[in-house]
Amino acid sequence: MQTSVFQVILYFLILLVISGCQSTSEKANYELAVQAWDQGRKQEAIEFLKAEIRENPKSYRAYLKLAEYYRANQEHEKAILIYDKASTVEPQNPEAKLSSGETYLEKARITPDVNSQQDLHLQGQHHFTKVLEFENLTEKQQFRALLGKGICLFHRSLVEDATPYMVKAASLNPGHEEVLFYTAAIKEAQLGANKTSIQSYEAVLAKNPNHLPTLQQMGKMYQKLGYQQKALEKYQQFLNAGGQNSEIANWVAMQTKPQPPPTTTTAEVPTPALAQAEEIVMVCPVCGRCGELGQKNCKFDDAELIPME
Numbered sequence: 001m002q003t004s005v006f007q008v009i010l011y012f013l014i015l016l017v018i019s020g021c022q023s024t025s026e027k028a029n030y031e032l033a034v035q036a037w038d039q040g041r042k043q044e045a046i047e048f049l050k051a052e053i054r055e056n057p058k059s060y061r062a063y064l065k066l067a068e069y070y071r072a073n074q075e076h077e078k079a080i081l082i083y084d085k086a087s088t089v090e091p092q093n094p095e096a097k098l099s100s101g102e103t104y105l106e107k108a109r110i111t112p113d114v115n116s117q118q119d120l121h122l123q124g125q126h127h128f129t130k131v132l133e134f135e136n137l138t139e140k141q142q143f144r145a146l147l148g149k150g151i152c153l154f155h156r157s158l159v160e161d162a163t164p165y166m167v168k169a170a171s172l173n174p175g176h177e178e179v180l181f182y183t184a185a186i187k188e189a190q191l192g193a194n195k196t197s198i199q200s201y202e203a204v205l206a207k208n209p210n211h212l213p214t215l216q217q218m219g220k221m222y223q224k225l226g227y228q229q230k231a232l233e234k235y236q237q238f239l240n241a242g243g244q245n246s247e248i249a250n251w252v253a254m255q256t257k258p259q260p261p262p263t264t265t266t267a268e269v270p271t272p273a274l275a276q277a278e279e280i281v282m283v284c285p286v287c288g289r290c291g292e293l294g295q296k297n298c299k300f301d302d303a304e305l306i307p308m309e
Contacts (some may be wrong), residue, residue, distance in 0.1 A: 029055070030062060037069060045069060060090045067099065076107040094134040094141055101127030101148050108155065118156060125152035143172040147179065154182060159189045180204045181214050193221045193290040195283045195308055210241035219248065226293035227279045228255065283308045 033048035049066040052059055063086035070079035080103050086096035104124030108117045128149035131141070150165035163186055170179045184200035191197075198221075204214045219234035232255050235248050282291040282305035284298035291298065291305045298305060 030059075030065070033065065042069065042073065058089055060086055060093065060096075063089060064096060064099070067096075067103075071099075071103055071106065074106075074110070076103050079103050094131045094137060094145075097127050098131045098141060098144055098148075101125075101131065101152075102144070105148060105151060121152040121155045125149055125156070128152065139172060143169055143176075146172070147176070147182075151178070151182060154186060154189075159186055162186060175207075177204045177207050177211060180207075181211065181217075185217060188217075188221065191287070191289055193225055195288040195290065197221075198281070198290070198308070209237075212238060212241060212243045215241065216243060216245065216248070223251075225281075225290060227281065229279050230281070232256070281308045282306065 029048045029052035033045040033052070035045075036042075036048060037045035046066065046069055049062050049069070052062045053066070056062070063082050067079040067082035067086065070076070070082060080100050083096045083100035083103065087093075087100075090096070101124045104120045104127065108120035108124070111117050111120060125148075128145045131137070131145040132149070134141075137145070146165050146169040150162045150169060153159075153162035153165065162182075166179065166182055166186060169176075170183060173179060180200050181204050184197040184204075187194060187200075188197040198218075201214050201218050204211050208214075215234050215238035219231045219238060221231075222228075222234060223231035232252060235252050238245075239249060239252060279293065282295065283289065284291070284301065284303050285306050286301050286303045287298065289298060289300060290308070296305060297303065
């Protein structure tokens with residue numbers, strides 16, 4: 001009897017030791033992965049996380065961290081696959097599905113093909129919709145899901161559908177730069193260039209002077225209105241901040257290309273170049289819409305345009 005009891009106790013002690021070793025191993029793999037990543041050994045960090053997942057296929061945090069590292073490497077397909085696996089490990093946890101939706105948005109931003117962008121935004125929208133069906137979301141998770149769904153709808157040209165989601169996101173975090181940008185972009189899509197949108201764009205740049213979507217959108221807006229110098233300024237900032245767009249680069253190159261001096265004869269005296277007139281954006285005091293360069297009255301209510309403060 002004593003031998004039997006001793007054997008049972010010994011068996012449980014062995015189980016505890018084995019369990020403790022596994023836990024230590026998993027913890028070591030995860031921490032080693034983070035350490036390796038912070039030191040720039042990115043592939044090694046990924047291998048540590050893969051090892052932890054092999055040892056513990058239920059390690060939700062390892063899946064999330066591995067997908068995060070793939071996203072940082074712009075390996076979006078791999079990240080989405082890992083997030084999907086994480087969702088099967090903890091289906092009641094919205095974080096993986098939420099992060100997957102954000103990964104679709106990231107991939108859409110660097111995808112040049114319009115049709116592919118539409119598909120990616122549709123996939124992202126589906127994930128954000130699923131997240132919003134979860135109960136007991138944290139405020140931050142709710143904000144991310146509302147913002148993400150609003151962005152997806154906007155880029156699918158469903159501006160009116162996007163508006164309520166962006167309004168709800170703004171109620172949770174009104175100063176967030178993406179909220180400011182898309183709120184301005186939605187208003188511009190509804191009214192055209194307007195004072196409120198410009199002020200919101202400028203607020204984004206005050207927070208982040210290198211916010212590429214804002215610089216690109218403002219350049220496009222000013223170019224359409226005929227404010228070539230203002231468009232050139234924003235487009236140059238866009239390119240200097242790392243923005244990549246061949247049409248913008250070609251347009252800037254044409255605007256900044258040195259002009260050959262006019263041919264003159266001995267009897268002709270070259271005329272000094274005139275200083276370029278300052279471009280002052282004119283807006284309607286009634287509706288707030290911006291006028292095109294040289295326009296005197298608003299096309300919508302005929303009010304006399306005034307300089308935007």
